[in-house]
Amino acid sequence: EPEVTQTPSHQVTQMGQEVILRCVPISNHLYFYWYRQILGQKVEFLVSFYNNEISEKSEIFDDQFSVERPDGSNFTLKIRSTKLEDSAMYFCASNGWGGHEQFFGPGTRLTVL
Amino acid sequence: AQSVTQLGSHVSVSEGALVLLRCNYSSSVPPYLFWYVQYPNQGLQLLLKYTSAATLVKGINGFEAEFKKSETSFHLTKPSAHMSDAAEYFCAVSAGSGNTGKLIFGQGTTLQVKP
Numbered sequence A: 001e002p003e004v005t006q007t008p009s010h011q012v013t014q015m016g017q018e019v020i021l022r023c024v025p026i027s028n029h030l031y032f033y034w035y036r037q038i039l040g041q042k043v044e045f046l047v048s049f050y051n052n053e054i055s056e057k058s059e060i061f062d063d064q065f066s067v068e069r070p071d072g073s074n075f076t077l078k079i080r081s082t083k084l085e086d087s088a089m090y091f092c093a094s095n096g097w098g099g100h101e102q103f104f105g106p107g108t109r110l111t112v113l
Numbered sequence B: 001a002q003s004v005t006q007l008g009s010h011v012s013v014s015e016g017a018l019v020l021l022r023c024n025y026s027s028s029v030p031p032y033l034f035w036y037v038q039y040p041n042q043g044l045q046l047l048l049k050y051t052s053a054a055t056l057v058k059g060i061n062g063f064e065a066e067f068k069k070s071e072t073s074f075h076l077t078k079p080s081a082h083m084s085d086a087a088e089y090f091c092a093v094s095a096g097s098g099n100t101g102k103l104i105f106g107q108g109t110t111l112q113v114k115p
Helices: none
Strands: A005-007 A010-013 A019-024 A031-037 A043-050 A053-057 A065-068 A075-079 A088-095 A108-112 B003-007 B010-014 B019-026 B032-038 B044-050 B056-058 B064-068 B073-078 B087-094 B103-105 B109-114
Touching: A005 A088, A010 A019, A019 A031, A019 A088, A019 A108, A043 A065, A043 A075, A043 B103, A075 A088, B003 B087, B003 B103, B010 B019, B019 B032, B019 B087, B019 B109, B032 B064, B032 B073, B044 B056, B044 B064, B044 B073, B073 B087
Parallel strands: A010 A108, B010 B109
Antiparallel strands: A005 A019, A019 A075, A031 A043, A031 A088, A043 A053, A065 A075, A088 A108, B003 B019, B019 B073, B032 B044, B032 B087, B056 B064, B064 B073, B087 B103, B087 B109
8 A cells, every 4th residue: 555654764963953854755646745743742734735836834834944846756844954842753744636635654753952 | 714623632431432532623614624543653544534525434443423514523433442542633624625735633632441
């Protein structure tokens, strides 16, 4: 069964460093998303992406964040200068044309020290 | 704007007992509604979805949910709890027009199943 994959599963970084979180959505999907979940809190929407551009972004998704689909399979989230408060689980999701449910990856746990 | 409220951050039931997890939503347009389950240290798995078809929706692992427009509710039920049902459950509403809609999640409900 097709699934969304994410790498790495756990990323530890120093405050101020850049990180790139990687996702491989399901191959025939067209819509891509990033969410984050701070420990003990609810899952929050960050950004949606379609047709090689951002469809919508939340207030959390400021200038420190960017997304890219560098090739036909990967979808990345970059945080330019990490802050302590960026520590969270980051989930990638995708869905296809006509499909309403989003399929989630297993997440990347980002720890900023 | 859409929002989701899950009543009860923790629910504890005995094995074999009825599971009822409550979810109320707010939406200015006909909503798409979802229940996701998250097992410890894992991602989100779709349990079931409502997309304006049948109001009683059946999902995986014996779960079902009923969409009640008059009550703006989408409560999740399972007749008989199993130990393996212990997890975090999230109700979510789709804010957009189907494909491109971000999901807005509730706070989550931790289900504990006692032997």
